[in-house]
Amino acid sequence: MGKLAIVLASGELEKIQAASTIASVASTLGNEVVVFATMDGLMAFRKDVVENRTWKTAGELGKGMLESGAPLFIDTLRQAKEVGNIKIYACGMIMDMLKMKLDDFVDIFDDVVGVSAFLGMVEDAQVLFI
Amino acid sequence: MDVESDRVIDARGSYCPGPLMELIKAIKEEDVGRVIEVWSSDESSAKDIPEWVKKAGHELIGVFKESDYWRIVVRKTK
Known part of the structure; x- marks a missing residue:
């Protein structure tokens, strides 16, 4: 199959969740997947944000996802890294x-x-773009 | 249909793509020919996991509806 690149620029939980789900499943089906987290999308990976689950939400759906306590995109992406072909930058x-340093973000x-390196990877x- | 599973993954209570990701991990770990079943209380997973199985080229033995969850049974074929 092909190569899929996702630019994660939104910090809204709903969008990140949807993008991460698609990226993760695609990475297990023979696709090479590259995720580039930038702008608010990068901030969603900050350690304090992840630990306290203080992501921005677009609305009620996102709040419900937080309240449900269900595993969210971080867990899905970690599973994908174990079993799929996915790189996250x-x-x-x-x-x-x-x-900020990489240490400010979850592992x-x-x-x-x-951006140049990213563009090279996704030619x-x-x-x-999310 | 009565097929003896080699491994059962209870993913009830998890949501898409949780049950699928757990199944994929198990398929990676098991040997070719092994039968793995995943339990999901999430209907969208019960519908979508067979799609993944087809795309990935494994064998879907069946999707069985239990009282309040589904059993999706898969044989690893490669």
Whole structure:
């Protein structure tokens, strides 16, 4: 099959959840998947946000997901990394701008990359921007 | 249909894609020919897991509706 790249720019839980589900399942079906977390999408992976489950939500659905206590995108992506072909990258520009280190985020990223490196990785991929 | 499963994964209470991801992990760990069944209380998983199985090229032995959950039984074929 093909190569799928997802630019995760939204910090809204509903969008991240949907994107992560698609990315994770695709990665188990012979696709090469690349996720690039940037802007608010990167902030959703901050340790304090993940620990306290203080993600932004678009509305009632997202609040319900938080209240249900169900496993969310972090768990799904971790499972995908165990069994699928998925790489997750943090945006270097945001980290430089906010003086953040990879250590400020949960342990899920393969590397920190800039936009040029990301574009190089996804030349032959279908790209979804979320 | 009575097929003896080699491994049962109880994913009841989890939501899509939880049951699927657990099944995939088990398929990776088991040998070819083994039968794995996953229990899901989530109807969308009961419908979607067979799609994954077909795409991944394994054998779907069946989807069996129990009182308040589904048993999806799969044979690892490669």
